[in-house]
Amino acid sequence: MRLSRYFLPVLKETPSEAQIASHRLMLRAGMIKQSSAGIYSWLPLGFKVLRKLENIVHEEQVRAGHIPMLMPTLQSADLWRESGRYDAYGPEMLRIRDRQDRDLLYGPTNEELITDIFRSHVGSYRDLPLTLYHIQWKFRDEIRPRFGVMRGREFLMKDGYNFDLTKEDALHAYNRHLVSYLRTYERMGLQAIPMRAESGPIGGDNTHEFLVLAETGESGVFYDSEITDLRFGDREIDYNSVEQCAEILEEFTSRYARTDDMHDQDAFEAQVPEDRRREARGIEVGQIFYFGTKYSEPMGATVQGPDGKAVPVHMGSHGIGVSRLVGAIIEASHDEKGIIWPEGVTPFHAGIVNLKQGDSEADGACEAIYASLQALGLEPLYDDRDERAGGKFATMDLIGLPWRITVGPRGLKNGVVELTSRRTSQSEELPPEQAVEKLAKIYL
Numbered sequence: 061m062r063l064s065r066y067f068l069p070v071l072k073e074t075p076s077e078a079q080i081a082s083h084r085l086m087l088r089a090g091m092i093k094q095s096s097a098g099i100y101s102w103l104p105l106g107f108k109v110l111r112k113l114e115n116i117v118h119e120e121q122v123r124a125g126h127i128p129m130l131m132p133t134l135q136s137a138d139l140w141r142e143s144g145r146y147d148a149y150g151p152e153m154l155r156i157r158d159r160q161d162r163d164l165l166y167g168p169t170n171e172e173l174i175t176d177i178f179r180s181h182v183g184s185y186r187d188l189p190l191t192l193y194h195i196q197w198k199f200r201d202e203i204r205p206r207f208g209v210m211r212g213r214e215f216l217m218k219d220g221y222n223f224d225l226t227k228e229d230a231l232h233a234y235n236r237h238l239v240s241y242l243r244t245y246e247r248m249g250l251q252a253i254p255m256r257a258e259s260g261p262i263g264g265d266n267t268h269e270f271l272v273l274a275e276t277g278e279s280g281v282f283y284d285s286e287i288t289d290l291r292f293g294d295r296e297i298d299y300n301s302v303e304q305c306a307e308i309l310e311e312f313t314s315r316y317a318r319t320d321d322m323h324d325q326d327a328f329e330a331q332v333p334e335d336r337r338r339e340a341r342g343i344e345v346g347q348i349f350y351f352g353t354k355y356s357e358p359m360g361a362t363v364q365g366p367d368g369k370a371v372p373v374h375m376g377s378h379g380i381g382v383s384r385l386v387g388a389i390i391e392a393s394h395d396e397k398g399i400i401w402p403e404g405v406t407p408f409h410a411g412i413v414n415l416k417q418g419d420s421e422a423d424g425a426c427e428a429i430y431a432s433l434q435a436l437g438l439e440p441l442y443d444d445r446d447e448r449a450g451g452k453f454a455t456m457d458l459i460g461l462p463w464r465i466t467v468g469p470r471g472l473k474n475g476v477v478e479l480t481s482r483r484t485s486q487s488e489e490l491p492p493e494q495a496v497e498k499l500a501k502i503y504l
């Protein structure tokens with residue numbers, strides 16, 4: 061993409077309404093624009109990151125054997141009356157009436173809808189296990205939407221639902237989700253720690269939240285510092301292996317880690333030596349639940365078991381806050397100059413800064429680098445505007461591309477360009493082909 065043709069409405073001023081870094085930076089970098097309280101348009105740069113996160117989520121869900129689909133945002137109130145949640149959900153639910161006077165709602169979550177799909181089409185235990193998921197916009201009329209996309213009213217969530225014959229099978233689905241989430245967050249360059257949490261309006265007693273540690277997080281957390289040394293890494297995983305998934309769950313959840321509503325100071329002190337006790341804040345980026353037959357029973361989602369008897373299926377639901385993650389990644393990775401994207405989620409792989417637009421040699425070198433990066437399947441953002449170098453650097457630093465190639469007449473005289481890491485600020489001078497090769501090694 062050439063910056064002169066792109067739509068990147070960066071702001072010079074720091075927007076006064078934004079209280080935390082990620083919100084400020086997303087506005088300044090032209091990623092989002094608020095349309096009304098807690099509702100945002102995703103401008104091209106923000107949209108690109110959102111799509112990257114969605115792709116990672118899809119890939120990891122499919123790898124775990126989960127099946128993608130898409131349910132609507134608007135749902136019929138009748139389904140929610142069946143589960144008893146229409147009245148229970150309260151003012152967070154946006155209720156709508158259509159021209160036929162039928163009650164609709166903008167889905168805050170999808171347990172009812174998916175259970176209805178399941179009961180209409182699945183009748184035998186032979187069709188289990190089954191896990192379906194989608195990535196769809198949700199609406200919750202939050203009392204205090206704030207921090208930009210972190211606590212929006214309209215937000216993008218991946219929500220997945222498992223259907224199993226027995227509790228044991230459903231707990232394997234729970235473990236499988238935990239493992240797939242660990243992989244997902246690590247690919248986004250994040251450490252998200254599974255913590256014991258409260259289940260809220262979804263219900264059930266088996267639940268973990270995934271928290272990214274950050275001072276600006278809304279959740280208070282208590283944990284054993286040893287947890288922060290754990291990495292999933294690139295280990296092989298067989299998602300059908302009950303044993304392997306259970307082992308990984310054990311590895312990542314056996315140490316004390318709880319959100320404040322589940323915190324128990326006595327247990328904390330008994331389990332964790334004093335020098336490893338941490339009290340901090342975190343951003344909730346996902347949650348998994350096992351809730352058994354809470355929905356399948358009242359809604360009649362049964363299958364015929366091996367003995368011919370109809371039994372309600374055991375279910376769980378599992379969410380990832382896709383749009384919140386954009387903010388969470390920035391909270392975890394920025395400095396005073398702007399965003400620092402982890403390589404796995406960056407909107408463009410590298411920026412090209414032409415120090416002397418209009419100089420035929422510099423223009424030619426930039427075009428050649430641009431073309432070779434594209435030929436490799438990488439996406440460069442070429443700042444081809446006729447602007448001062450300082451302004452170009454400031455824009456690149458603000459939007460946070462992990463790598464920048466700087467091209468100017470002086471370097472070209474010696475046959476070199478400069479490759480700079482956004483994270484370390486370290487630069488090295490290289491012939492243009494070698495800079496391209498280095499990026500290929502990093503990304504491909």
Ligand code: ATP
Pocket residue numbers: 169200202209210211212213214215216217260262344345346347379380381382383384
């Ligand atoms: P919270 O406690 O932050 O209100 P929740 O526990 O009600 O969230 P879940 O039902 O677990 O949310 O939804 C799954 C994920 O969706 C959450 O882990 C979070 O990352 C994301 N999410 C929930 N509410 C919002 C929101 N208002 N804005 C953006 N993302 C959200």
Ligand code: MG
Pocket residue numbers: 269344346347
């Ligand atoms: Mg939650």
